[in-house]
Amino acid sequence: KNQVEQSPQSLIILEGKNCTLQCNYTVSPFSNLRWYKQDTGRGPVSLTIMTFSENTKSNGRYTATLDADTKQSSLHITASQLSDSASYICVVISSGGSYIPTFGRGTSLIVHP
């Protein structure tokens, strides 16, 4: 069964600090992995999309890594800001003719001043 596990479930950090969120998956066959940021009560916003051949992808202070061999991904946030407080969702897309996403439950990040 395709699964995406995210850790930690929640995280509290101080403004200005760095943090790393984890995503482990068992989705097969693999097409691409996506990280989304979702503010409370709003729609998810795409941060990064990585295919099998991509090890790292950056979007401003967000850097995602992918290890397709171990089926692990991480999202590193540098110099956190209060606006980074949100849920971060990892999604793995299966390859093939149809769109088949498997969602993680997300990591809830709170950045304190």
Add this chain to the structure above:
Amino acid sequence: DSGVTQTPKHLITATGQRVTLRCSPRSGDLSVYWYQQSLDQGLQFLIQYYNGEERAKGNILERFSAQQFPDLHSELNLSSLELGDSALYFCASSPQGVQDRKQTQYFGPGTRLLVL
């Protein structure tokens, strides 16, 4: 602002009723996706339409149906509503329909449905 619009923003209805949620994709986007997000199940993919045709189906209940019209807007119909259908319903759009490639999806603000 993603460019995707959804109406209504909030909907309160009773069990057994039927509702229609509406989505207008970004200008030029041909694909529309529907998602359900509840506290206990997280985000779930329901269905995808591409240029008027159903392209992929996820965990969509038989009580739910969707369609995409010639002007590319889409509607999600939920019938015989149950308490457990209370959730946020998101629509997203992307330019093309081949989803095992790197297509960014743009999510709308969602419709919050409460079934009493």
